[in-house]
């Protein structure tokens with residue numbers, strides 16, 4: 597059976613978060629997630645309340661597309677953008693190694709992952725060398741998301757980050773609970789020996805207001821030596837699909 601990829605949407609955009617903020621990119625959003633964060637901003641990748649069930653169609657036809665490796669590559673190559681954001685859902689539920697090996701060296705990529713999985717142990721055909729084919733933006737979800745971290749998986753990413761300089765950690769925090777969030781993040785990075793320099797803090801929220809007036813976040817980042825990331829697409833467009 598050939599490998600297939602469940603794709604929710606593909607669109608050009610400027611990377612809105614993290615170390616490549618502002619970089620022209622093609623966002624490839626994979627369907628399915630193994631978590632259920634309370635503040636998830638992309639529930640349409642894995643719940644049946646919104647997308648992918650199209651309520652206007654009698655049989656609730658699903659909106660995501662099952663691509664073969666070949667058709668996904670064709671779609672990506674036709675868009676003339678050579679930097680990919682592989683997001684979701686949880687993209688590591690799909691074979692990203694095979695995808696990037698097949699696309700070849702003219703494409704670069706960064707993965708937006710929740711860090712609960714260990715691809716070379718859990719994804720058939722994901723090779724240890726494949727980690728070097730993309731940057732990894734690992735965003736562990738903890739109590740503020742109503743989720744728990746996967747200790748073995750976080751240990752894996754933390755260990756890999758010692759030798760692989762393209763691994764970053766992005767923690768979503770809330771102004772209303774910043775003391776609790778920071779204290780959990782500090783104990784996580786201590787326990788897993790993650791360097792502060794690899795850590796981004798990002799304010800939770802899908803409204804323009806939630807991304808403004810974040811001096812509190814600036815101050816926390818400066819205090820602990822973390823990096824600050826805004827959410828550019830939310831600042832520019834608010835809560836909108838495809839941006």
Ligand SMILES: Nc1nc2[nH]cc(C(=O)O)c2c(=O)[nH]1
Nearest residue numbers: 609610611612683708829839
């Ligand atoms: N512009 C833009 N940049 C992004 N970076 C990560 C995104 C995501 O949804 O994971 C995202 C997104 O949805 N839009």
Ligand code: SF4
Nearest residue numbers: 629631633636685710
């Ligand atoms: S890991 Fe990401 S996509 Fe999955 S439920 Fe949490 S926020 Fe949503």
Ligand SMILES: [Mg+2]
Nearest residue numbers: 637638683708
């Ligand atoms: Mg997102």
